[in-house]
Amino acid sequence: MALLHLSLHPPSPLSFHWTGTIPSLLSSRRSSTQLRHRITFTAAASTSASASLLPSDSAIRDFWRWLRERGALPQPSPPVRPAFVPEGLGLVAERDMLRNELLMEIPKKLWINADTVAASAIGPVTLGLIPWVSIALFILREKAMGTASSWRPYLDILPQETDSPIFWSEEELSQIRGTQLLNTTIGVKEYVQSEFNKVEDEVILPNKHLFPKTITAADFLWAFGVLRSRAFSRLRGDKIALIPFADLINHSSTITSEDICWEIKGKGVFSRELMFSLRTPAYVKAGEQVYIQYDLEKSNTELVDYGFIDRRQRREVYTMTLEISESDPFYGDKLDIAESSGLGEIAYFDIVLDEPLPPLMLPYLRLVAIGGTDAFLLEAIFRNSVWGHLELPVSRANEERICRVVREACNSALSGHHTTIEEVLHLPIYCLHFTMNS
Numbered sequence: 001m002a003l004l005h006l007s008l009h010p011p012s013p014l015s016f017h018w019t020g021t022i023p024s025l026l027s028s029r030r031s032s033t034q035l036r037h038r039i040t041f042t043a044a045a046s047t048s049a050s051a052s053l054l055p056s057d058s059a060i061r062d063f064w065r066w067l068r069e070r071g072a073l074p075q076p077s078p079p080v081r082p083a084f085v086p087e088g089l090g091l092v093a094e095r096d097m098l099r100n101e102l103l104m105e106i107p108k109k110l111w112i113n114a115d116t117v118a119a120s121a122i123g124p125v126t127l128g129l130i131p132w133v134s135i136a137l138f139i140l141r142e143k144a145m146g147t148a149s150s151w152r153p154y155l156d157i158l159p160q161e162t163d164s165p166i167f168w169s170e171e172e173l174s175q176i177r178g179t180q181l182l183n184t185t186i187g188v189k190e191y192v193q194s195e196f197n198k199v200e201d202e203v204i205l206p207n208k209h210l211f212p213k214t215i216t217a218a219d220f221l222w223a224f225g226v227l228r229s230r231a232f233s234r235l236r237g238d239k240i241a242l243i244p245f246a247d248l249i250n251h252s253s254t255i256t257s258e259d260i261c262w263e264i265k266g267k268g269v270f271s272r273e274l275m276f277s278l279r280t281p282a283y284v285k286a287g288e289q290v291y292i293q294y295d296l297e298k299s300n301t302e303l304v305d306y307g308f309i310d311r312r313q314r315r316e317v318y319t320m321t322l323e324i325s326e327s328d329p330f331y332g333d334k335l336d337i338a339e340s341s342g343l344g345e346i347a348y349f350d351i352v353l354d355e356p357l358p359p360l361m362l363p364y365l366r367l368v369a370i371g372g373t374d375a376f377l378l379e380a381i382f383r384n385s386v387w388g389h390l391e392l393p394v395s396r397a398n399e400e401r402i403c404r405v406v407r408e409a410c411n412s413a414l415s416g417h418h419t420t421i422e423e424v425l426h427l428p429i430y431c432l433h434f435t436m437n438s
């Protein structure tokens with residue numbers, strides 16, 4: 001038996017580890033028009049951020065004062081200021097700025113990362129926790145401390161939620177029933193819940209004196225969502241950090257390079273003080289919003305974690321997951337052959353809309369589907385030349401088998417849709433997944 005999955009790549013702006021099962025083939029029951037109400041498209045971001053979820057003017061003023069008092073604003077006047085924009089809060093230029101001009105330098109003492117937590121009152125009890133979990137506990141504790149927290153002005157401007165599917169209501173989620181997106185969202189929420197259960201038992205409850213208010217699973221999910229949507233994509237894992245002020249910058253698909261936007265480097269005597277510096281990726285006029293490119297590598301299924309998708313760039317990427325099943329009578333030989341080309345029992349192939357298939361995908365598919373009289377190709381004597389054979393059709397039967405299974409999977413997927421094919425094709429968040437029994 002050979003098992004083939006066609007599935008969307010799970011979104012992961014942060015490198016969290018979770019395992020989730022891939023659902024059987026389904027598709028969105030919500031029309032693309034309906035989904036657009038919930039997912040913001042970058043090309044028309046005006047639907048984002050409802051006013052009730054935005055921080056108040058006075059919260060923004062307090063935050064500004066807080067940044068100034070902590071030396072995060074250059075004298076005499078910073079080149080950007082926080083402002084209400086269609087994407088919620090954003091950064092607006094105070095003057096015309098050229099490409100590569102310095103927007104801000106945020107000293108390390110203002111970042112919230114694992115070191116910040118370690119040096120805080122909960123440092124001793126959070127030792128050994130995954131960095132994002134300890135940061136989540138830290139911000140929830142500081143939030144609960146209210147005016148007693150020195151981080152309050154920053155915490156007060158964080159959004160109550162984003163449009164990420166982890167914050168969608170049950171009713172909204174029910175409308176994407178069957179999509180990979182729903183499954184991924186459920187997987188992520190289960191992962192967060194299980195981390196919460198662990199940290200509640202091991203850290204929060206035994207140290208109640210350190211946590212002024214009860215921390216709920218919903219609070220913990222909020223903190224996770226904040227981190228997931230605000231951490232710079234290359235600051236992952238142990239390096240994960242919240243960088244106040246810098247994290248107000250929004251994404252635009254019109255910015256097509258991400259290389260010069262930000263860097264971390266030492267400053268001051270002996271370059272000891274680390275700074276996060278952010279630069280303009282393009283010329284911007286006074287009064288206009290400054291944007292960056294969050295991550296050119298991210299597909300829309302990953303960007304949706306931020307609560308929006310990008311219609312202007314080629315981000316319709318689907319990851320096809322192929323697997324050599326352990327119950328395949330030729331499992332050992334097939335695995336050996338796959339490994340000789342750097343592949344494994346499971347192989348992932350990114351398929352980009354309107355672009356050629358990944359070069360090894362068809363050969364791997366042929367390998368997975370080999371059986372019957374074609375099995376002679378798996379013999380050790382062909383080991384050095386087998387990939388050359390797999391580049392071309394192995395046999396009519398092998399090719400037909402692949403085509404039949406893929407076609408059946410597609411038909412089955414489309415028959416599950418309540419929408420027309422045209423609507424489905426306009427909806428970037430759908431998936432195909434299938435199992436093939438030989």
Ligand SMILES: C[S@@+](CC[C@H](N)C(=O)[O-])C[C@H]1O[C@@H](n2cnc3c(N)ncnc32)[C@H](O)[C@@H]1O
Nearest residue numbers: 042045087088089229230247248250251306308
């Ligand atoms: C790093 S924060 C940027 C600041 C954020 N706008 C705020 O109000 O705090 C990332 C979040 O901003 C919003 N965002 C950023 N770029 C966007 C875009 N192009 N379209 C819609 N929302 C965007 C999303 O909610 C995302 O989760």
